[in-house]
Amino acid sequence: MNHSMLGGICEYAVKEAEKSGATEAEAYAMTNLESEVLIENNDIKQAKAHTIAGLGIRVFVNRRLGFSYANTLTEESIKRSVIRAMKVASVCPEDKFNVLPISPNKVIQRPKLFDNSAESFTVTECTNLASLMLKAAKSIDNRVSVDSGNFTNSFMNHSIYNSNGICHSEKITSFFWSILGMAIDGEDVSSFDIQTDGCHMLADVNVSTSAESLAKNTLKSLGAKKINSFNGDMILSPSAVSELLLETIIHSINSDSVQKKASKFQEKIGKIVSSNLLTIEDDPTDSRSLAAASFDREGIPHCRTKIIDSGVLKSFLYNTYTAAKDQVESTGNAAGGPSTPPVVSSTNLVIKPGSSDLGTLVSEINRGIVLNRFSGNVNPISGEFSGVVKGGHYILNGEITFPVREVMIAGNVFDALKNITGISRQRKFFSDSVLPHIRIENIAFIGQ
Amino acid sequence: MNGGLSIENLRTLIRKYPEDYYLEARFQSRVLNEVTFSNGELEKISTIENSGVSVRSLVEGCWGFSSVYNTSNDKLENCVDTAISTAKALSTIKKDKVRGLKTPHRITRGVFEPDVKGRLQDIGIDTKINTTKEAEREARSHSKYIKSAYSSYLEILDHKIIVNSDGAEFETFDSKPEFTITCIANSGGDSITASEGRGVTGGWNDLFQFYDHLEYARISSERAIKLLEAKHVLGEKSTVILDPGMVGLISHEAIGHMVEADFVLSGSIVKDKLDSMVASEKITLVDSGRSPYSGGAAGSLAVDDEGVIAGDTVLIENGKLKSFLHNRETAFLFDTEPTGNARAFEYTDEPIIRMRNTFIKPGNDKFEDIIKETKYGYLVKGPRNGQADANGEFMFGAQELHLIEGGEIKGLKRGATISGNAFEVLKSVDMVGNDFSYGIGTGYCGKFQVAKVDGGGPHLRCTATVGSLG
Numbered sequence: 001m002n003h004s005m006l007g008g009i010c011e012y013a014v015k016e017a018e019k020s021g022a023t024e025a026e027a028y029a030m031t032n033l034e035s036e037v038l039i040e041n042n043d044i045k046q047a048k049a050h051t052i053a054g055l056g057i058r059v060f061v062n063r064r065l066g067f068s069y070a071n072t073l074t075e076e077s078i079k080r081s082v083i084r085a086m087k088v089a090s091v092c093p094e095d096k097f098n099v100l101p102i103s104p105n106k107v108i109q110r111p112k113l114f115d116n117s118a119e120s121f122t123v124t125e126c127t128n129l130a131s132l133m134l135k136a137a138k139s140i141d142n143r144v145s146v147d148s149g150n151f152t153n154s155f156m157n158h159s160i161y162n163s164n165g166i167c168h169s170e171k172i173t174s175f176f177w178s179i180l181g182m183a184i185d186g187e188d189v190s191s192f193d194i195q196t197d198g199c200h201m202l203a204d205v206n207v208s209t210s211a212e213s214l215a216k217n218t219l220k221s222l223g224a225k226k227i228n229s230f231n232g233d234m235i236l237s238p239s240a241v242s243e244l245l246l247e248t249i250i251h252s253i254n255s256d257s258v259q260k261k262a263s264k265f266q267e268k269i270g271k272i273v274s275s276n277l278l279t280i281e282d283d284p285t286d287s288r289s290l291a292a293a294s295f296d297r298e299g300i301p302h303c304r305t306k307i308i309d310s311g312v313l314k315s316f317l318y319n320t321y322t323a324a325k326d327q328v329e330s331t332g333n334a335a336g337g338p339s340t341p342p343v344v345s346s347t348n349l350v351i352k353p354g355s356s357d358l359g360t361l362v363s364e365i366n367r368g369i370v371l372n373r374f375s376g377n378v379n380p381i382s383g384e385f386s387g388v389v390k391g392g393h394y395i396l397n398g399e400i401t402f403p404v405r406e407v408m409i410a411g412n413v414f415d416a417l418k419n420i421t422g423i424s425r426q427r428k429f430f431s432d433s434v435l436p437h438i439r440i441e442n443i444a445f446i447g448q
Numbered sequence: 449m450n451g452g453l454s455i456e457n458l459r460t461l462i463r464k465y466p467e468d469y470y471l472e473a474r475f476q477s478r479v480l481n482e483v484t485f486s487n488g489e490l491e492k493i494s495t496i497e498n499s500g501v502s503v504r505s506l507v508e509g510c511w512g513f514s515s516v517y518n519t520s521n522d523k524l525e526n527c528v529d530t531a532i533s534t535a536k537a538l539s540t541i542k543k544d545k546v547r548g549l550k551t552p553h554r555i556t557r558g559v560f561e562p563d564v565k566g567r568l569q570d571i572g573i574d575t576k577i578n579t580t581k582e583a584e585r586e587a588r589s590h591s592k593y594i595k596s597a598y599s600s601y602l603e604i605l606d607h608k609i610i611v612n613s614d615g616a617e618f619e620t621f622d623s624k625p626e627f628t629i630t631c632i633a634n635s636g637g638d639s640i641t642a643s644e645g646r647g648v649t650g651g652w653n654d655l656f657q658f659y660d661h662l663e664y665a666r667i668s669s670e671r672a673i674k675l676l677e678a679k680h681v682l683g684e685k686s687t688v689i690l691d692p693g694m695v696g697l698i699s700h701e702a703i704g705h706m707v708e709a710d711f712v713l714s715g716s717i718v719k720d721k722l723d724s725m726v727a728s729e730k731i732t733l734v735d736s737g738r739s740p741y742s743g744g745a746a747g748s749l750a751v752d753d754e755g756v757i758a759g760d761t762v763l764i765e766n767g768k769l770k771s772f773l774h775n776r777e778t779a780f781l782f783d784t785e786p787t788g789n790a791r792a793f794e795y796t797d798e799p800i801i802r803m804r805n806t807f808i809k810p811g812n813d814k815f816e817d818i819i820k821e822t823k824y825g826y827l828v829k830g831p832r833n834g835q836a837d838a839n840g841e842f843m844f845g846a847q848e849l850h851l852i853e854g855g856e857i858k859g860l861k862r863g864a865t866i867s868g869n870a871f872e873v874l875k876s877v878d879m880v881g882n883d884f885s886y887g888i889g890t891g892y893c894g895k896f897q898v899a900k901v902d903g904g905g906p907h908l909r910c911t912a913t914v915g916s917l918g
Contacts, residue, residue, distance in 0.1 A: 035534075040714075041544075043543045044538050044542045046512075046513065046538070047510075047511075047512055047513070047534035048512075048515075048534060048798070049513075049514045050514065050796055051515070051516045051517060051523075051527075052515075053517050054517075065493060066493070067495070069494060069495070069496040069497065069498075070496075070497040070498075071500065071517045072499060072517060072518070077497070080497070081497065084495045084497075085495070088493055088495060091573060091574035091578075092490055092493060092577060093489075095489070122537075123534045124533075124537040127537045127538055127541055260486075260487075339494070340492070340494055341492070341493070
């Protein structure tokens, strides 16, 4: 199925809904060709290939919502789906904020999201790359054990059409891989490490770097020792930033959480919410991010949104519904697939790089721990966290000394954001974020 | 709605390939409807129709898998070819090849349907929306302390047609509705969450067999209000009496996962424990595709996606570990019978080893006697989420605790975590109730893909660590 055909199917669905009496209607459809190879227990496990499609139709009948989804894109199936959506709308309560976006500014087609050569990429090539990644990890040191991993490629088409004149389509290719494992030296088993990466262009695929990082991180955490409890500084690796801080930030800047009074950032726009070292924006326009796309789930052009500027909260993220409630413009953060009505979500959360090297961040610490990963619970509403340091290394007098084990930390994400004392220049790209190393002071480490 | 496909179509589709290829074609059509209300507003509504065909192949010792939504003839043939080529792509690279598949005693044929009272297809979407809306309103109407409530109705209706190279040819129909209501009570800066609900295999009347939607709302809100006045417990190792839901949660999370044969192969702590005592001799633990003792358990299925009849699998019998949970591949490796646990959630998922209804069989003790004979301890009710580690250590949340002193239930305490090592806790069991119910049917089990499961049992008395949720 090609590009314009999918847009045509969306248009057909919207016209059907209007014929059936919908005041407003929107169709969002997607097709996806996906190949995946799975790694398990130091071996290739399984290969899969899927051809997936789906169309979600959203109707408003006098501000009453109806929604239906079908994954067969025949006229008959779409007609049935429209009838179901209309039936739902006839019995749902009215909500004055139920509106569709009107035809907005021009969508700028983002470059470098589609690679022609990826269209003909086969499961054999996925297998070869998964195998290459596995071999790369094992060849560095035979103590490295790969527990699981995958290599996936997808060729996705998505289209949106609504009764207010929005009509966009785009093709996106992506490659995604992950590798999870540990180092085993006799009785000594290191902490787990996981590396994930991805890109849109075949030329940017680089599985060896992920394998090397896994090997490096797991090998250096062999021989971990217990330590006594102390108060000091911590440096979070980009993965640890993701595990410890990201969920709470994403939750708190979501207009839906704010409107439900479940965000600590409620009524904090224009106020200081973190150290002035921290600047964050949501950026779906950067083609290096797997989340990059030209428009959101409602067809609003994607754009950069400044969220925190030098510690000051600037904006929440909105879709059309939550924006109508707050009487502001959508920030283009309508999210979700075709099978559910649009929700609100960040796309690619980017923390601005700092001015220090990781080495400098370490050298300025008297006593502390650098975390590779954090494993525990974080309550995104209150920000309370508690959990275990994984792949941690003890820092004494400005130098990394030895790996540690069984060290716990507990605290509050919102306090931690205020206690940031350093951000690294180097950053890591994740599928939903770009994150540096972050140094935070005044952490209680609970050891033996 | 089956895209015009029949057993005959799928049989023809896989027949023309070499005989030493194992092929399994599955058509699955799903209808999923969901309604959620929160604080008087419609939070979510969606109706979903999802259908397609997947083909799994075992060729040259490697598994291949492919799925397609379009069920025209050429697309289906293409799907089989892809399933075969994905398997072949691995054959020169994969080290540990699949050695074979155990063929079940009986080749499965026929049509399987659950008992349903009140077909979900016959209940209008307006009834489902109103029920959810009314329950949410009812939950908030009881007390000014209930500041927010959340109610959710979800139903999954499946139709599958499965044909494989070993001659299995069958159709299954499934119907699994669930209803949950959650209340948040606030007073000062203090906040308590309580929820109640049910998930079943069956129809509308089965779902509301014991309580109607308003009653669930009342139970949930009353629990939240009472808990708001209750105090926290102190952390201690103590005698605890677990309610059937907690027993179900431990059976599933802490024991069940450990005995899944794929997990056993990757080094589960029970791998060398068959025929050893792993629990008190009062414990008989079963995973079943049926719903014995009490009908309509949410994890029920008649036959699994590899065509194996899903009966009772006794995992622990009078304290002794008797069996693992197998698919046909692991049954071949362990030289035993497949247990009917190979399940796939969506048509795009391949069957993997999953539990069904996991429970402990009832014993002889009356609930009143269990309480009467407990000098000091806690009655632990209402399972929440929890975690179990690969070594059997678990930590589960409970919604409410009741202090027991001198053989009497004294007072309500706030929810707490119950932790311990599953096998040690099961060894400490000294009283097993003669009652029975299922209690985790609103939950889903995640393992690469989700599955609808259930679990339960009688009340059990044992020793575990009670820790404050803080």
